[in-house]
Amino acid sequence: xxxxxxxxxxxxxxxxxxxxxxxxxxxxxxxxxxxxxxxxxxxxxxxxxxxxxxxxxxxxxxxxxxxxxxxxxxxxxxxxxxxxxxxxxxxxxxxxxxxxxxxxxxxxxxxxxxxxxxxxxxxxxxxxxxxxxxxxxxxxxxxxxxxxxxxxxxxxxxxxxxxxxxxxxxxxxxxxxxxxxxxxxxxx
Amino acid sequence: xxxxxxxxxxxxxxxxxxxxxxxxxxxxxxxxxxxxxxxxxxxxxxxxxxxxxxxxxxxxxxxxxxxxxxxxxxxx
Numbered sequence: 001x002x003x004x005x006x007x008x009x010x011x012x013x014x015x016x017x018x019x020x021x022x023x024x025x026x027x028x029x030x031x032x033x034x035x036x037x038x039x040x041x042x043x044x045x046x047x048x049x050x051x052x053x054x055x056x057x058x059x060x061x062x063x064x065x066x067x068x069x070x071x072x073x074x075x076x077x078x079x080x081x082x083x084x085x086x087x088x089x090x091x092x093x094x095x096x097x098x099x100x101x102x103x104x105x106x107x108x109x110x111x112x113x114x115x116x117x118x119x120x121x122x123x124x125x126x127x128x129x130x131x132x133x134x135x136x137x138x139x140x141x142x143x144x145x146x147x148x149x150x151x152x153x154x155x156x157x158x159x160x161x162x163x164x165x166x167x168x169x170x171x172x173x174x175x176x177x178x179x180x181x182x183x184x185x186x187x188x
Numbered sequence: 189x190x191x192x193x194x195x196x197x198x199x200x201x202x203x204x205x206x207x208x209x210x211x212x213x214x215x216x217x218x219x220x221x222x223x224x225x226x227x228x229x230x231x232x233x234x235x236x237x238x239x240x241x242x243x244x245x246x247x248x249x250x251x252x253x254x255x256x257x258x259x260x261x262x263x264x
Binding site for chain 2: 103104105106109110112113114115128131132135136138139140141142143144145146147148149150151
């Protein structure tokens with residue numbers, strides 16, 4: 001295939017060296033298939049690429065084919081994964097997913113909300129809870145107050161599961177009870 | 189007695205959550221947003237016994253509601 005064709009890097013004496021359009025026309029490319037083809041920067045770029053060696057073309061086709069196959073495989077795998085997830089229902093990382101949705105309060109976030117460390121005593125937790133609860137009741141939002149309450153509730157549940165005593169050390173709820181008793185006392 | 193909201197904060201702040209955190213409406217004017225932010229930050233200030241996590245959330249909420257009102261004021 002390559003017999004009868006020779007590679008050249010310079011134009012023959014009689015050949016034109018420019019396309020005649022003037023300007024930036026100093027790019028001379030000899031193309032292997034067509035010896036008489038003179039290319040310059042004015043020509044269409046696609047024409048230049050067409051005349052590269054066919055080996056490059058084959059490689060390009062292979063690359064495109066390979067990419068297509070990989071892409072199809074990836075989409076199929078993704079679809080299969082979705083089906084699997086639906087079938088299995090509660091998966092191993094559904095807990096993580098729920099936590100990420102914010103619907104499940106993690107122990108770590110509960111500790112962050114109350115501003116306590118991992119190994120805090122129930123007394124410390126109670127103090128922080130009471131302070132935050134009161135502050136947000138007076139000048140905060142109900143939403144923040146809820147988060148504070150839920151954070152304390154979460155840690156309380158954890159500690160109770162471990163067997164640690166969690167008595168009500170705050171006077172939030174006793175105040176409310178006194179208010180209720182006081183109100184009924186007035187009526188009577 | 190009103191039921192407390194369940195769960196923790198959302199992993200990514202939304203306008204709705206921001207309004208809930210500040211105790212205002214989503215459509216509140218910027219002045220109201222700033223006033224609510226100031227009041228709630230004082231109540232939850234880390235230096236005054238609050239938790240820095242909540243303080244961060246309050247700031248985030250204010251940024252979300254104030255930022256959206258302005259027409260994309262970028263520093264760059």
